[in-house]
Amino acid sequence: MKDFFIEILTFLSDLGYLGIAIGLMIEVIPSEIVLGYGGFMISSGKISFIGAVIAGVIGGTLAQLFLYWAGYYGGRPFLERYGKYVLIKKSHIDIAEQWFEKYGAGVIFSARFIPVVRHAISIPAGIAKMSAWKFTFYTVAAVIPWTIFFLYLGMVLGENWAGIKDVAAPYITPFILVVVSGVVLYFVWKKRKNPPITTVKKYNGK
Template identity: 25%
Template structure:
């Protein structure tokens, strides 16, 4: 077990719900917190009778939702202008950023719920939703839905697996990271395809 995971377990063990809320909120903003790990550990604590299932699910969902909202508003405050400033570092030009914004406003909201399950990718959906000024009411509904499903999945997993929760969670996390990379590549390819179609339409 790495030092970070041990530290997270210590916080949950001593502070329980307050620790879970703060850690998940920070993790969703971008602080390096092993989110799936801490929720599975919370589920394990439930199986031992040290935490309550309903309360843990509620706190985890609220923490995740709060973090996603903070990320959204940070992205919205920075705006697309922020991307224009760092565009040279990312090898993006103004046309590419504008096209990405339009593409995300049209299709990106469908990725918010599923994005929760892929480390790193969920942060992208939150910040870019804000930057592209995706309708907040729609974003909030999707973010709340994703937070609830995500929390329920990993807390239930930790509760069911019992003493085996740690080993299975590490294996699952490894595959989710890989899945996130694959999902990001798929999204990028779809985006490139949409650009190509749009360019072909203009030429015709």
């Protein structure tokens, strides 16, 4: 399987930025591996970091939009029948639906960092007819730090990029906590900076 991945990545590397975007869109190889190889290409001078980030965000977002629209128009039966071709199992859909029903739209952001539900969470969002703009916003907000993180690790590992999942494992939980905490603090700060306007009615003595 590893050799299969390497063959695909070698082919995609010839496409440069487009290769990174396509690699993330088709979901055949885990995004960590694709981005890790992208980081290796950056360290080799084949592509730039900014260009790789843009390609990664576009590819990662489009991959989730495909699942969102599949859920939106095809519903659960369609995904249960054809989801296996993009590595989505029925059990993944079950878990994702439970998370979406329990935590609401905000889970579209937080679940992006958690195995199993990371990709499947797009499906119940589509089935529930969640706003496409809101879905895209939450998805992009999560894809950006994820892309930067694994591209950076790939750059650091260089020729040892293939072991990126093992290297990243101890950092995933702290990474998630930092990102989610940062987002929570931002919204708390924004809410305090712009408090809701309340209407005070004057007492007229009647």
